[in-house]
Each structure stands twice: as structure tokens, then as C-alpha cells.
Amino acid sequence: MSGYPEKVSRLAFDDTGFWLAADGAPDVTVWDFSGKGPAGTAPRSLRCHETITALTWRPGPAGHLASGGHDGTIALWHATAGRPQSLLRPARELDGDGTAVAALAWAGPHLLIAAWRDGRVRAYSVPSRTAL
DSSP, X not given: OOOOSSXXXXXXXXXXXXXXXXXXXXXXXXXXXXXXXXXXXOOEEEOOOSSEEEEEEOSSSSOEEEEXXXXXXXEEEXXXXXXXXXXXXXXXXXXXXXXOEXXXXXXXXXXXEEEETTSOEEEEEOOOTTOO
16 A cells, blocks of 8 residues: 555545545545455545545445545545446535535434535535435
């Protein structure tokens, strides 16, 4: 797990402990730690933000990840879909007014809380685990 073009400053494991999301590049990289772990494998890449500012996995085993960017967008992902080396696109995007996302947190499986660097905080009701 090397070769990041930028310093890694955000890491998040999902509830199963099998999936690790990391920044350190314009893409979020998602590593599979199941089986023998990620050694010798390629990650999935999630592309939406020019600069990633927040990461959080949805509670439960569905493989849903929320990411926030410097541009203010929040992306919702089926982050464990596809094959290694896949470049995934967001299942859904929220907001994007130019103010950087400061933090993301789930309050249970259906409520995503977002905070922006200008002090705004908003709660989003997100559909069931099988849909975003």
C-alpha cells in the first residue's frame, strides 16, 4: 500500500473490518482486507473530488461510503462494488456550493450529518442500505 501522490490524512474502516478507505490522491482508494489482505492487490478508486476532506462508512455491511470534498460536494458510493482497479463513480452527489466539507458522520444507518468549514451543519435522510 504505497505510491500515494499526496500524504494520507484520512482513513476509515467499514463495520466489517474488511474495507479500508483512504485519501492521499485525488481519488479515494478502497482496499480489500478480507482473505489474505491487500498485499499484492490493487484497490478500487472512487473519483469525484479534486481534494478529499472527509470520509465515513455507513453503519452495517452494505459497503456504502460517504466522502466530502474541498468543493463542498458530498458523494455517496457503493464503494465495494466492481473489481480491483475499477474506477467507480458516485451513486449520488449532494450539495457543492464551493465551501469545503469539514466532517461527515452517520447517526444510525439512515441519517448522514455533514458540516462545512463555514459553520453550516445539515442532516440528510439517506434511503435504505440497498439504495442510495
